[in-house]
Amino acid sequence: MSDKNMGKSTSGTAIAGLVLGIVAAVSSWVPIVNNLSFLIGLVGLVLAVVGLVGVMRGKKSGKGLAIAALVVNVAAIVIVLGTQSAMSAAIDEATNGPAVSGVTAQSSDDSADDSADASTGDSSQPASTDLAPGTSVDLANGLSVTVDSVEAGLVNYDGSTVVGVHVTYVNNGEEGASYNSYDWKGENADGAQEHTVYFSEATDDLGYGTLAAGGTKSGTIYFAEGAVKALYFGSPLSDTPTASWVVE
The missing domain is CATH 1.20.58 (Methane Monooxygenase Hydroxylase; Chain G, domain 1)
Structure with a gap:
């Protein structure tokens, strides 16, 4: 010292x-x-x-x-x-749920401009609402979700009609990602959002499970007659849809 x-x-x-x-x-x-x-x-x-x-x-x-x-x-x-x-x-x-990282319109001459708008927009997160069937939404975890096609007027066992929406999940990430028919809700013209319904003639239900990295899963989900939008929720805890497609 x-x-x-x-x-x-x-x-x-x-x-x-x-x-x-x-x-x-x-x-x-x-x-x-x-x-x-x-x-x-x-x-x-x-x-x-x-x-x-x-x-x-x-x-x-x-x-x-x-x-x-x-x-x-x-x-x-x-x-x-x-x-x-x-x-x-x-x-x-x-x-x-994971944020939207990109939106890709169906590859065609008619949709080329829409695809460009989605990829060059000014917002930090691309617009992912009211999309047309054939449009894919890419998520931050590497998962890509697409509404491929819509078939309305399907007659159920009780005579009611339902709307079939064919969807595809592609896992471009490095880890497994879940898929589930309960990821989806149908919204009618009044704004009511309802879960998928049972369709007696279904042959390719989406179901639920885990999609390995690099995997692809396609299937159909069904909504009650009157659904005008298919809403995708990236998390079961979320009240706000990650993306939506027009299905009327």
Whole structure:
């Protein structure tokens, strides 16, 4: 110890700041708990600054401790913010499903302009509502969903008529992706959204399952008569459809 620091006590605020910083850093990775870690880190940061000021004025010793406390608390706060940002993004994807990354119209002379508009639009997320059959919606997880064709007026076992909508899932991602007839709802002209219905003559129901990376799954879903739109939901928790196709 240098003569200059002889007789000086070590800064208690620097020590307290370092202890709080360590506690904040250790708990900063734990979801929910890291809300408290953020507050602990802020308190520790204030104590570290106070301790460093006291040391720099020559009232206390422990400059190294004060600097260490400052660094640890700042690091803890940064980790908390980063962790919460990642958690928020994960919760958002789980709630709303993967975002739309692209929209591709059916390849034909008549739809070439529509395809170009979808890929060069100014918005950060391409328009994915009121699409025409044959249009594919690409999702951020690599899944591509397409309404291929629509067949109205199918007669059910009880004499009622239903609308058949043939859809295709293509998994261009690196992980498995789910498909399910309950991903879909039919919307009528009054805005009522209803789940798929049973069709007694169905031979290629979509069903449900997991689609491996590189796989393709096609099938038909059925809506009650009067459906004018087919709505696709990327998550069962979402109230807002990821995409919609006009099927009237």
